[in-house]
Amino acid sequence: MKYRTLFLAIFAFISVSSGALAADALKSSQNLDSVKQKIQVSLGMQVSAIGDSPVPGLLQVQTDKGLFYTSEDGKYLLQARIFNLDEGMRNETENALTQMRLDGVDKFKDSAIEYKADKEKYVVNIFTDITCGYCRKLHNQMDEYNDLGITVRYLAFPRAGLNSKPYQDMVSVWCADNPQKALDEAKGGENVAKLSCSNQVAEQYNFGQSVGVNGTPNIILPNGSVVPGYQPPLQLLQAIQDAS
Structure with missing residues (x-):
């Protein structure tokens, strides 16, 4: 009986956790769509890809006018080069552009x-x-x-x-x-x-x-x-x- 109770408790925990993860993923996707739409409507740029950047708190946005970064709420837009000091000043922006070119x-x-x-x-x-x-x-x-x-x-x-x-x-x-x-x-x-x-x-x-x-x-x-x-x-x- 106690094993059955333990199993049900584990199953309930997994179900709640999975539901929370799915909700977070949906919220994240909706936020990306919102930021994408804001950029396209406000600036007239077409966004071909949007997602996490190398810097926490910033999104990386690939557009028909170049590579940009935005705050997660889409309030601020940055055109910048990101360098990784811990990796010998690796140019993270250039790495992204390199793959885009290829x-x-x-x-x-x-x-x-x-x-x-x-x-x-x-x-x-x-x-x-x-x-x-x-x-x-x-x-x-x-x-x-x-x-x-x-x-x-x-x-x-x-x-x-x-x-x-x-x-x-x-x-x-x-x-x-x-x-x-x-x-x-x-x-x-x-x-x-x-x-x-x-x-x-x-x-x-x-x-x-x-x-x-x-x-x-x-x-x-x-x-x-x-x-x-x-x-x-x-x-x-x-x-x-x-x-x-």
């Missing part, structure tokens, strides 16, 4: 315009704009990058925004029968024949904004870290090797 370039690997090295050792993803002078300089040295074993995958980042002629021209390039040839010509200053099709130019641009891209060229290295601006072939190779 996930993004994997998503767009089939819609990037690729210049593949014959003896590929490394793959870099480069946000580019056809009107950007340094983007053209980098492109003119494509054979040198490829000779070093570096495959280049271009992602579109029309700096003037999605309601601009460069954006329309980049859509035309991505929609061409031979996107490589069309991109070569566009970066060479030739007129771009107007074309349209189902494409991911806008999505690539929005992805760039979400991981902090604000200029071109912007180079994502194989490990997800970033090198902003033009890099000569040997200098880029060294950056890749240093980051490996």
